[in-house]
Amino acid sequence: MRNKALIVSVTVFSAYLTTAAQTILQITDFNCKAGGRNNCVPAVQAALATCNDNDSTIIMFPKGRYDFWPSSENQGFEVGFDLKEKKNVIIEGNGSEFIFHGNMQIAMLDECEQVTLRNFSVDWERPYISQAEILHVTDGYIDMKIDSEKYPYVIEKGKILFVGEGWKLPVILTYNNLFDQVTKEIVSQSWDAPLGDTFEQEAEYLGNDIVRFYGGKRQVTPSPGNIVTLFHARYMTNGIHIRKSKNTVLQNLVIYHALSHGVLGEMSENITMDNTSMTVNEAKGRVFSIVADASHFLNCKGVIKVENCAHTGMGDDFINVHGRNVIIQKVEDRHTIVTNIKGYCNQIGDEMWLLRQNKAQRGEIYIIETITPVYQDQKLIGYRISFKTDLPEDIKPGDFFENKTWTASLELRGCRILKRHRARGILVTTPQKVVIENNYFRTAGTAILIEGDIDHWFESGANTNVQIRNNVFEDCLTSGNRDGDRWQWGDAVITITPSHKPTSEKTEPYHQNIWIYNNTFKVFDAPLLRARSVRGLRFTNNEVLKTTSYQPYLWQKSAFLFDGCRDVLIWDNHLDVNYITRDVLIEHMKRSDIKTKGFKVISVKGMKTYLN
Known part of the structure; x- marks a missing residue:
């Protein structure tokens, strides 16, 4: 050599x-x-x-x-x-x-x-986050211990402000969370801002790093020893x-x-x-x-x-992998549209799928020729995008484009996704292959959330090949969806809820080929899976074990809840005798759309299937 x-x-x-x-x-x-x-x-x-x-x-x-x-x-x-x-x-x-x-x-x-x-x-x-320990709670006030060396603060005009390196900021109320003092996990059945507007109320320093907050509207009553995180930035x-x-x-x-x-x-x-x-x-x-x-x-x-x-x-969340739906605000001519500001995630030469709002199915492919920003009163309000070929005559505002060029596959292995953080576990929407295997899930909200959003965050797009296998899901959903509020953190251990809403037994599904197999589900409540608008959905050869770690409370009372799904298979699963739920609720589906063993299929109408 x-x-x-x-x-x-x-x-x-x-x-x-x-x-x-x-x-x-x-x-x-x-x-x-x-x-x-x-x-x-x-x-x-x-x-x-x-x-x-x-x-x-x-x-x-x-x-x-x-x-x-x-x-x-x-x-x-x-x-x-x-x-x-x-x-x-x-x-x-x-x-x-x-x-x-x-x-x-x-x-x-x-x-x-x-x-x-x-x-x-x-x-x-x-850090731009502080924390406090709950000491004493009454209807009129809450006493908290705040370490002033780690998290310096002052009380000015009766309101608490926290001090950092070059900053003095209040508590942002939106995303503060409660944690158990021993397990350091999100407190069960607590969500965002559990103490409501407490930190906007009158504060009094009692000495020895103890601060009393008077009044306020709380979502939950914390227990002494609970720890609350105090965000100062977002x-x-x-x-x-x-x-x-x-x-x-x-x-x-x-x-x-x-x-x-x-x-x-x-x-x-x-x-x-x-x-x-x-x-x-x-x-x-x-x-x-x-x-x-x-x-x-x-x-x-x-x-x-x-x-x-x-x-x-x-x-x-633990991870979010997605594209960006670009909503058409205006059709200027046969080549040109104006989008909202989400149009920044595109480049000249990118291939784009056109999707009609009413169907949300990937259709014709168009190539971007030019992109220019659109300003109003010197403020960026969107983008003007021109394509190399003629657009169809029937496109209209409200339809949207999804970038075909920039779509990624996901491989997620050997990870621990725990209830020691806010919200959900895995969020993924992509047409490329997704493999989620050999992970341990113990989440406060849903473990895996698959959406496809055309009405809020505009995160695309429809999945075509998702493999969820050889994972352990244990006592997930301790802060799941109790009563249908959008800002609670999921309906089932695995939740599939695209914005596209089936309207009949003939509506073509949004997602395709989501397979859930060879996993272990250790659950304290009923819901294993909620799915809307999926063709080729498999839940096979999974083990379901009943735990008594928490009291059941979730709004979904069935094991499975399906809306507008086709070619569904629930087969060869191994069920603990103590897991007694055997119901599968379906809507906008024919009985022939689903094949099951060990569960009872019930057709329903008008069920609560869309979050507020």
Whole structure:
């Protein structure tokens, strides 16, 4: 074998060790040392500036603590690792702690290729979430203990304000949640803002870090010892933002805090998260981690691969993979439409499916020729999109387009999806293959939610091949849908509820080929599956075990609830004798649309099948 020559490049930085294929940069040679709380952002920028796209570059952090600070002149947010049009770069943390301060983003990967972030943790010195312990509850007030060292606060004019690094903010009421002091799980049958407007009421400091809040309208009565999370920001800036990039790997990362989604992938190809978790910093006594979803992937393509992740403490779901439905606001001519602002997730040359609102079926394919923003009073209100060929004469406002070019498959394996965070587990809507296998689910809301939204978030699109297999679902839905409220967190262990509404036994379903097999369901209540508008739905060879961990309370009283589904098979499942529910309710379906063994099929009319 021919030996490759080792070339030592002598530069002003002794850190450069260059081979024919790889350069190693020591961050310490860019005036960034572990400890000391000095700002590492300039050193990272300097190191990135030296990267050569023709070679593989490793930016090496010797193990230690490194601090990242926003610059005083920056009026927006600062980025710790700002990668623009970089190729073949590895950020190697070697087990280091990256501590952020103020309004910052962990990393931005914009139009990058072959970038890897690995082997480090991220936290904030002062997170944008605080927490309090419930001490005493009466009809007139609540006493809470708030650690003023970890979560500094002041009371001004009778109202509590929390203090951070360069900020003083109230409590945002929308998404605060209650946690059990022992299990650190979301308290059963509690949802968003369980204490209502308590934190807008008069506050009085009683000493010894105890604050009394007077009055207020609560949704639930907390128990002494419950912990409540106090959010001071919502969707500020994402943790790791991957935009228009290819072949990104996040490996062995622990993210204790971020100011919105932990990881956001947008119009990118092939993203891998391996042992990369948004998680509670137990050593600091927290029950929270990041502000929003652990990971969110919008209009991506290739493969989204998520393996060996265990997220806890987030302010929203475990993962969301979807496209974006673009609603037609106006038809200008045979080539041109005007959309709402959701039209930003498209590019010239993209193939687009046309879907009529009344059918919601993927139809003709059109190629984008031009995209221009539309402004009104200097405010962006939408996009003007022109296509290369004539549009049909019958399209109208309210119909919509779905991007065919940017659709990703999902592989999710070996993960733990727990009730230690708000809302649901897996959300996925994509026409590409989905494999969810060998995971453990113990969620506050529904474990897996499959929608397809044309009336609220506009998250597309119809699934065509979903395999849910070899998973364990245990005591999910402790904060599920009790009475039909949209903002409760799901109706069955697996919930399939696209916006498309069947109107008869002939309505063509929205989704196709969703197979649920070889799983174990350990349930305290009745509902296993709720599904609307699916063709080719299988629930086979699953084991169902009854638990007594919680009292039944969910509004769905049947094991299965189907609306407008076709070619449904429920077969060869193994049922615990203590799981006595055997009902399958169907609407907008013929009896021949479903084949079952071990369950009783009941046709109903006018059942409660749409959320408010």
